[in-house]
Amino acid sequence: MKDVYVLAEHRKQQLRDTTWEAMAAGRKLAAELGSQCIGILLADKVDEMAAKMAAECQKVIAIEDKAFETLNSDAVIQTLALLMKDRSPFVLVMGNSNSILDLAPGLSVKLDAALATDCFGLEVMEGQVRALRQKYSYKVNTLISFKNADNVVVTLRGGAFTFVPSGQGSGTVEKPASPLGGISLKKRFLGYVEAEKGDVDIAAADIIVSVGRGIGDEPDMSVFESLAETMGGVLACSRPIVDKNLLPKYHQVGTSGVEVKPKVYLALGISGAFQHLGGIKGSPLIVAVNKDPKAPIFRVAQYGVVGDVNEIAPLLQEKIEQSRK
Numbered sequence: 001m002k003d004v005y006v007l008a009e010h011r012k013q014q015l016r017d018t019t020w021e022a023m024a025a026g027r028k029l030a031a032e033l034g035s036q037c038i039g040i041l042l043a044d045k046v047d048e049m050a051a052k053m054a055a056e057c058q059k060v061i062a063i064e065d066k067a068f069e070t071l072n073s074d075a076v077i078q079t080l081a082l083l084m085k086d087r088s089p090f091v092l093v094m095g096n097s098n099s100i101l102d103l104a105p106g107l108s109v110k111l112d113a114a115l116a117t118d119c120f121g122l123e124v125m126e127g128q129v130r131a132l133r134q135k136y137s138y139k140v141n142t143l144i145s146f147k148n149a150d151n152v153v154v155t156l157r158g159g160a161f162t163f164v165p166s167g168q169g170s171g172t173v174e175k176p177a178s179p180l181g182g183i184s185l186k187k188r189f190l191g192y193v194e195a196e197k198g199d200v201d202i203a204a205a206d207i208i209v210s211v212g213r214g215i216g217d218e219p220d221m222s223v224f225e226s227l228a229e230t231m232g233g234v235l236a237c238s239r240p241i242v243d244k245n246l247l248p249k250y251h252q253v254g255t256s257g258v259e260v261k262p263k264v265y266l267a268l269g270i271s272g273a274f275q276h277l278g279g280i281k282g283s284p285l286i287v288a289v290n291k292d293p294k295a296p297i298f299r300v301a302q303y304g305v306v307g308d309v310n311e312i313a314p315l316l317q318e319k320i321e322q323s324r325k
């Protein structure tokens with residue numbers, strides 16, 4: 001029977017959302033396999049975070065070491081290689097953040113495990129674990145089986161699993177000694193670099209007008225700034241707009257930008273890549289304008305307009321102004 005292990009991700013002594021999403025997936029999988037869901041926490045101070053995790057699963061293995069102040073891939077891989085040695089067969093579930101992507105491939109090699117990254121679904125069929133992921137720029141869904149693998153490592157797409165606290169875990173925390181003493185690490189954590197803070201806080205906005213590559217190569221940004229102002233909102237964007245230096249980084253929405261929760265999110269010329277959608281999953285009302293009726297953004301939008309943003313944005317502004325007269 002494969003037990004399911006969930007690797008916690010933390011930053012500055014706080015468990016990250018990816019931990020809880022992985023916990024949701026791990027609990028589901030363990031229930032379907034009829035096995036245990038066990039949390040793994042590697043941190044410089046474990047007590048508080050381990051207690052929170054233990055309230056949500058059967059057991060937590062918590063290892064304390066200064067080297068785990070961050071998810072240092074070198075330290076994590078070496079520790080998990082030793083920790084998991086006698087636990088085969090297993091499924092190890094974790095988020096899909098940059099830190100995890102830095103360690104998951106090397107870890108799977110060390111653990112002699114199959115690896116599936118960025119999965120948005122997990123299921124058990126005839127006792128076997130299967131994972132769902134996307135291919136070809138998110139156009140095709142693929143169901144993956146791990147037929148000949150005893151051990152499986154899976155990373156999960158942000159937002160794919162919703163965590164609902166149960167508070168029904170056993171509360172058991174096991175604290176083995178860190179195996180890192182005497183092992184020299186090639187990587188060292190130097191410090192955090194805080195993101196640039198701007199004049200606009202898009203995370204706090206109720207209304208967001210967000211522009212993407214579809215606004216064109218040499219867009220007139222004043223059209224979109226003016227629309228955002230008319231709507232009483234702020235202007236945000238997808239990553240290509242920042243890459244082109246059309247807006248500063250603190251306007252970028254998404255997994256490597258800012259996570260926003262506005263009451264209304266108007267997406268103009270944005271395709272809806274998952275890295276962008278990961279930043280707007282908390283928004284209850286998404287309105288999209290895109291000239292491609294098959295753009296993925298329409299799958300999450302409550303309202304959609306198929307058309308040219310450069311025509312629709314000024315038209316929308318005109319209508320709003322007229323309605324106020």
Ligand SMILES: Cc1cc2nc3c(=O)[nH]c(=O)nc-3n(C[C@H](O)[C@H](O)[C@H](O)COP(=O)(O)OP(=O)(O)OC[C@H]3O[C@@H](n4cnc5c(N)ncnc54)[C@H](O)[C@@H]3O)c2cc1C
Nearest residue numbers: 212213214238239254255256257269270271275291308309
């Ligand atoms: C590690 C990593 C992190 C990332 N983090 C982020 C992130 O935080 N945020 C983010 O946004 N992206 C992020 N990305 C990039 C992401 O994968 C996509 O490339 C990006 O979101 C695409 O932006 P877009 O929708 O503006 O452009 P595109 O995908 O090029 O889409 C443009 C859309 O505009 C439409 N269009 C074109 N012309 C018009 C027109 N005249 N009128 C209407 N519609 C039109 C097209 O049909 C298309 O759907 C990340 C990528 C990686 C690898």
